[in-house]
């Protein structure tokens with residue numbers, strides 16, 4: 036469950052583990068130090084273990100609560116659910132997978148969109164939820180992100196995306212792949228409207244989401260402990276037989292190679308976004 | 323049952339006979355026509371019940387015409403442009419200027435190799451950041467000079483590796499998509515072999531997307547899907563079936579606009595005829611697109627990609643009850 040512990044520990048990726056918690060669990064066990072932590076206390080502490088500093092995996096709802104001004108969020112997620120365009124069955128039928136994920140998360144799909152304020156600044160905030168089929172982008176996620184950007188244009192407020200995705204949703208085939216140009220297209224409209232777009236890479240930001248909408252922000256932050264990369268380490272090792280450096284696809288790897296502007300600790304994310312939003316506020320050329 | 327091994331063995335025999343007749347002047351035409359009839363028969367049998375996994379193998383066939391072979395047959399005066407002006411020149415994704423039916427175009431294509439040496443040089447058609455940056459550069463030429471952009475897609479996917487990740491392969495693909503969508507001239511993509519995931523879509527966001535009959539286009543390789551979803555490599559043919567990666571299935575989904583027929587036996591049995599089909603289709607689609615004013619062209623492109631997807635709207639109340 037903890038995705039990040041302390042910066043001194045070398046093989047952080049070794050204990051990156053995402054076991055989503057259930058909403059009804061009152062106590063959660065920190066898989067880093069083994070202590071039981073009262074959930075409410077954890078929530079007050081941005082889901083950082085009070086005993087050892089490990090980061091717990093966040094649901095979209097918890098993430099939103101950790102970022103926005105209290106009571107300011109209005110859920111504007113469109114009531115859309117995935118179809119099963121291919122009649123896809125692997126070890127179970129795709130509609131069953133979707134139902135299960137809906138039951139587990141209380142979400143319709145892997146993204147939640149709110150109108151909210153961050154340190155007083157109004158934004159449209161889209162947060163992906165990794166518990167929902169790995170935060171994968173299928174038709175619904177693509178449409179929700181486009182609607183969110185269009186809403187930001189309409190309201191004239193910045194768009195903030197908190198990415199958490201394993202990539203394109205395999206079960207919708209090429210239609211998932213098509214969400215890449217789709218979201219990139221509407222991002223272009225956002226740009227032409229002069230609306231700021233801030234992306235936050237959380238655990239993990241990978242594959243087709245990184246290779247489209249997530250990579251095209253004006254300003255990009257990476258949460259400490261995240262994983263950022265296009266191809267999975269398994270694919271890379273199999274295809275190229277390369278030995279991967281120990282910091283491969285970590286946030287520091289991305290920062291050193293110019294892929295993100297800053298690495299931010301979870302507890303500072305809200306104030307960091309507030310700072311950026313206030314820097315972008317008002318006084319622009321041409322009104 | 324006919325499998326691709328039987329077919330290949332017979333194809334080899336026919337080729338060998340033809341060589342003997344041509345080079346050594348041997349009188350074997352009777353044997354040749356007998357073998358050719360047999361081959362035709364077997365092909366009909368094989369192609370009559372082609373599985374999607376068979377199509378994957380055809381799309382990856384070692385003799386399938388590669389990018390440059392098709393470009394030289396489809397276009398005139400291909401003039402290669404090289405380099406991304408930053409990292410180098412990635413030969414897995416090539417491009418340049420050419421003429422099509424006498425008119426100038428910008429061409430982009432993935433390049434696979436045949437010999438081991440070529441495969442190494444072209445990295446099996448898997449382009450890295452330099453390749454996709456070069457693609458965006460050439461898209462820029464098409465945009466500024468208002469030249470139609472044509473791409474021939476044939477890649478297992480973008481190159482996965484430490485260097486590619488270090489140079490932001492994902493961001494480069496995103497930029498390539500962004501640039502292609504904003505070209506102020508008609509764009510046509512043809513999936514000619516493998517349309518592998520992000521590495522394919524990066525140069526395939528066109529006004530018209532065409533596909534050769536036995537090409538494939540997929541969000542993930544069947545092998546990858548089998549490993550991730552079935553946790554079983556033996557499920558690969560099943561995964562190929564489930565992914566909906568064939569040209570007819572993608573046409574039915576509306577993701578592509580036209581399936582271009584291949585010769586019986588596949589493109590490799592008659593590369594010239596395959597190239598003729600591609601050229602004819604490109605000219606037909608470009609003619610249509612050229613008749614549109616720019617604002618309409620861009621509006622249609624916007625609508626095409628804005629509307630893509632399959633979902634339904636529900637009453638939120640009923641959703642909560644269902645749970």
Ligand SMILES: [Zn+2]
Nearest residue numbers: 065068084087
């Ligand atoms: Zn702990």
